[in-house]
Amino acid sequence: MKRHPEPSGRSAARHGGTRPALPRPYRSEERGNDGPRQGLRRLRIDLAFLGTSYRGWQVQARGATVQGLVDDALRKIGHRGPKVVGCSRTDSGVHALRFTAHADTALDRPLPALLKGLNANLPPDVRVYRAAWAPSDFHARYSSNGKAYRYHLYTGSVVPPALAPYVWQWHGPLSLPDMDASARLVLGEHDFSPFTTADGREKNTLRTVAECRWEQRGPLLVLHVGGPSFLHRMVRCIAGLLVAVGGGRMGEAHVRRALSGAMDGPQIPALPAQGLALWRVEYPKALEPKDAFGEFPEGPEFPL
Numbered sequence: 001m002k003r004h005p006e007p008s009g010r011s012a013a014r015h016g017g018t019r020p021a022l023p024r025p026y027r028s029e030e031r032g033n034d035g036p037r038q039g040l041r042r043l044r045i046d047l048a049f050l051g052t053s054y055r056g057w058q059v060q061a062r063g064a065t066v067q068g069l070v071d072d073a074l075r076k077i078g079h080r081g082p083k084v085v086g087c088s089r090t091d092s093g094v095h096a097l098r099f100t101a102h103a104d105t106a107l108d109r110p111l112p113a114l115l116k117g118l119n120a121n122l123p124p125d126v127r128v129y130r131a132a133w134a135p136s137d138f139h140a141r142y143s144s145n146g147k148a149y150r151y152h153l154y155t156g157s158v159v160p161p162a163l164a165p166y167v168w169q170w171h172g173p174l175s176l177p178d179m180d181a182s183a184r185l186v187l188g189e190h191d192f193s194p195f196t197t198a199d200g201r202e203k204n205t206l207r208t209v210a211e212c213r214w215e216q217r218g219p220l221l222v223l224h225v226g227g228p229s230f231l232h233r234m235v236r237c238i239a240g241l242l243v244a245v246g247g248g249r250m251g252e253a254h255v256r257r258a259l260s261g262a263m264d265g266p267q268i269p270a271l272p273a274q275g276l277a278l279w280r281v282e283y284p285k286a287l288e289p290k291d292a293f294g295e296f297p298e299g300p301e302f303p304l
Contacts, residue, residue, distance in 0.1 A: 035136040036104040040081055044134035044289055045070065045101045045118070048301065050125040052165045052274065055092040057099070059083075066090075066126055067101075073121035074103055077114065081105045087140045087281050088147065091233065093273035095166065097302050100281050102140040111293035132292035138283075146282035148211070148226040151239040152275045152304050156219030166304055167220070168275035174246035176221070179214055182245045182255045183223070186212040186238055191261025194268050195237035205261065207231060212238065220304065226280075233270045240269035277302065 036042045047070070055063035059071070070084050084103040090096060107114065115131040122128065137143075154167040155174060189208045193201050211226035223242065225235050241258060244250040250266060257265045 040104040040106055042134045042136055042138060043103045043105050043107070043114070044130075044132040044138065044140070044292075045084070045103070045128055046130040046132075046294070046296070047096075047099050047101065047126065047128045049096050049099065049127070050165065051090060051092070051094045051096070053125065056094065057086045057088065057090045057096075063092075066099075069122055069126055070101060070118070073118045074105070074107075076121045077107070077109070077117035079103065079105045079107055085140050087144055088278060089232070090278060091236075091273045091276075095277040095302075097277055097279050098281050098296075099278060100140045100144075100283075102134060102138065111291070115294050128294070129296050130292055130294035132289035134289050135287055138287045138289075143283050143287050144229075144281055145284055146210075146226065146228055146280075147230060147278065148224070148280040148282075149230075149235045150277050150279050150304075151223040151225070151235065151271065152277070153221040153223070153239070153243065153271075154219060155221060162303055163220075165274060166277070166302070168272045170243065170247075172247060174221075174243065175248070176214060176216060176246065179221075179242045179246040182242050182252065183212045183214060185252070185255050185259065186225075186242075190259040192231055192234055192237075192259075193261045194258045194263055194265065195234045195241075196231035197233055200232040200234070203231065205231060207234065209238075214242075222304070236270040236273065236276055237268045239271045239275075243271065244269065 049066050051066070053064065055065050057066045059065050059068045067084060067086055074084060081104050084101045087100045109117070111131045111133070115128055118128045118131070152167040154163065154169045159167060159169050186209050189206060191205050192207050193205045196205065207227060207229060209225065209227045211224055213224050215222040215224060223239050225238060241250065241255060245255060254265055258268060
């Protein structure tokens with residue numbers, strides 16, 4: 001049975017350009033300008049996870065989350081400080097090939113012991129690759145200067161079972177040339193108000209997309225999207241708009257209108273989360289840790 005993309009949400013009023021100039025404030029443990037309190041050190045954790053079983057990164061009132069699991073693992077090895085802070089608030093079901101978090105802690109263990117202890121208390125679908133003592137001004141979320149995502153779309157008639165958790169299947173014809181042309185229109189700075197939720201529109205909705213392109217591997221289409229920062233659900237809505245173009249439901253005029261920030265056009269679908277993976281998180285070289293243990297795998301990490 002074909003699954004329908006979920007809507008991104010849309011205001012009934014026309015976008016009037018009255019968004020705030022800066023993002024709204026966050027809780028104190030997530031402020032970008034706060035270093036560790038006296039007596040604490042900033043522990044950087046580089047990890048990967050499969051999001052199928054989780055309601056995203058951020059702790060929710062109900063359901064298991066990756067942040068909740070990492071917090072529990074830290075406390076089982078003696079951490080008593082603030083909650084762990086992640087580089088992104090991934091949606092329920094989204095995967096991460098690379099994800100960075102930090103925790104301000106009084107733990108005084110060797111990094112190899114910290115890495116081993118974390119993985120011993122985490123499920124197999126959440127793995128920590130590296131533990132490091134980060135500079136005090138490093139922040140997992142606000143120090144990032146770039147993220148890269150991939151959306152995996154399967155166009156074959158039958159999805160191989162091994163790929164099923166990581167792709168969304170499309171039934172019907174798609175025009176890849178039209179999707180490529182529309183992907184090029186997404187490049188640059190635009191007002192992405194129609195590409196996010198009502199909560200996302202409370203922030204500054206201007207974003208810059210540095211990479212937006214399709215890659216074809218037989219029946220698998222992979223959308224590569226990269227840029228300095230993204231709004232909630234923005235990548236999934238970009239994918240949804242491009243697929244709507246490829247399927248003939250929208251055209252170039254719709255794309256240009258949506259990228260102008262206009263809220264009076266057709267609703268942009270957000271493709272299902274299972275096809276999305278956070279592929280890479282980038283930080284300035286000056287903030288790279290000098291005291292680290294662990295390494296990223298050299299071989300395949302993702303089945304796609």
